[in-house]
Amino acid sequence: MRTVHLGQADYAATWQAMKEIVASGTPNPPEQLWICEHPPVFTLGLAGRPEHVLAPGDIPVIATDRGGQVTYHGPGQVVAYPLIDLAARRYFVKEYVYRLEEAVIRTLAAFGVTGHRVAGAPGIYVRLQNPFSHAALPQRPAQRAPGSPAPQPDFSGLGKIAALGIKVHRHRTYHGLALNVAMDLSPYQRINPCGYAGLPAVDLSTIGVPVSWDEAARTLVAQLTRLLAP
Numbered sequence: 479m480r481t482v483h484l485g486q487a488d489y490a491a492t493w494q495a496m497k498e499i500v501a502s503g504t505p506n507p508p509e510q511l512w513i514c515e516h517p518p519v520f521t522l523g524l525a526g527r528p529e530h531v532l533a534p535g536d537i538p539v540i541a542t543d544r545g546g547q548v549t550y551h552g553p554g555q556v557v558a559y560p561l562i563d564l565a566a567r568r569y570f571v572k573e574y575v576y577r578l579e580e581a582v583i584r585t586l587a588a589f590g591v592t593g594h595r596v597a598g599a600p601g602i603y604v605r606l607q608n609p610f611s612h613a614a615l616p617q618r619p620a621q622r623a624p625g626s627p628a629p630q631p632d633f634s635g636l637g638k639i640a641a642l643g644i645k646v647h648r649h650r651t652y653h654g655l656a657l658n659v660a661m662d663l664s665p666y667q668r669i670n671p672c673g674y675a676g677l678p679a680v681d682l683s684t685i686g687v688p689v690s691w692d693e694a695a696r697t698l699v700a701q702l703t704r705l706l707a708p
Contacts, residue, residue, distance in 0.1 A: 479562060479706060481699050484514035489521065489551060490540060492559070496652040497543075499561055507650075511702060512559040513695055516551040520669060523547055523643050530670040537665055544643035544653035546600065547673035554661035554681065556695045558654045560706055565649040567708045575600065575642065578655050581701035582640045585657065588697050589687050593639065595619050599631035599672065602640040606678065609685040637680035638671060658682065659694045 484492065492514065499507060520531055520539045523546035530548045531539055537550075551557060564574055582602045583593040591609050593602040597619040605611055617632040640657045658681035666679035682689050 479509045479511050479560070479703060481511045481513060481703070483695075484512055486553065487514040487516060489516045489519045492516070493540075493542060493653075496559060496561065500647050500650045500652050507561075509563060510561045511699065511706075512561065512654075513699060514557050514559075515553055515555055515691070516557060518550070518552040518665060520548060520550055520665070521643075523549075525673075527673065530673050531668070532670065533668045535668065537668070542643075542653070544645045546641075546643040548669050549641045549643065549656070549672060550665045550669060550679075551656060552661055552665060554659055554683075554691060556657045556659055556691060556698055558656075558698060558702060560651055560654055560702065562651050562706060563649055564646065564651060567706070571644075571646055574646075574651065575644065577705045578642055578644070578702075579640075581698060581705050582655060582657055584701045584705075585694065585698045586639070586682075589682065589689055589694075591639075591682070591685065591687060594636070596631050596633065596636065598629045599633070599674075600642045601638055601672065602642075603633070603636040604639050604680060604685060606635055606637045606680070606685075609687075631674070633674065633677055637678040637685075639680050639682070639685075641672065657694060657698060659689060659691050 518537045522541045523544045586593040642655045645653045660683040671677045
């Protein structure tokens with residue numbers, strides 16, 4: 479998997495380029511990991527409801543073909559787009575999502591931060607009062623009984639630090655994940671992040687971790703490369 483650094487890239491153009499690669503039908507296309515940040519933009523997933531975009535103002539809103547609800551992209555956020563073949567890796571979408579989240583958790587751990595999964599809500603979360611605590615969450619997915627319906631997510635005391643939204647076409651993946659590093663977080667107040675009113679968004683800088691964008695990107699790339707290996 480070759481890593482391609484796009485710098486600050488227009489969201490719509492990047493999305494179009496991903497779609498063209500996945501839809502090309504080229505046998506055994508090269509697998510890539512695109513790393514970038516985007517100018518300010520709100521994106522709506524396939525489940526996105528326009529009413530969750532409260533006051534976009536001068537920030538464009540783009541409806542996309544990824545999964546999930548509404549989120550925000552902007553400078554200071556590391557965005558990772560794996561363009562890989564799940565069939566070649568012999569794992570299903572659920573495991574792919576797990577590996578993406580695990581890459582974020584291990585990236586945060588490299589900076590001393592404990593990332594958490596929340597049952598019923600993709601993405602990675604941190605404790606607002608103590609992001610460095612290793613104590614397990616009571617609302618973690620492992621607490622869900624086998625065969626039980628997805629619970630209503632419980633975000634008590636948590637802030638979202640990484641969002642996830644993917645698309646799979648003929649076993650090929652595009653879209654991906656976004657890790658908040660050092661951003662202007664105020665645009666999140668103009669939406670219900672991921673469809674949840676009042677869900678706080680945080681970044682590494684606001685929880686007291688002064689990591690550069692480049693360092694966070696290098697660490698995330700290393701973890702994704704390791705965890706997404708065939």
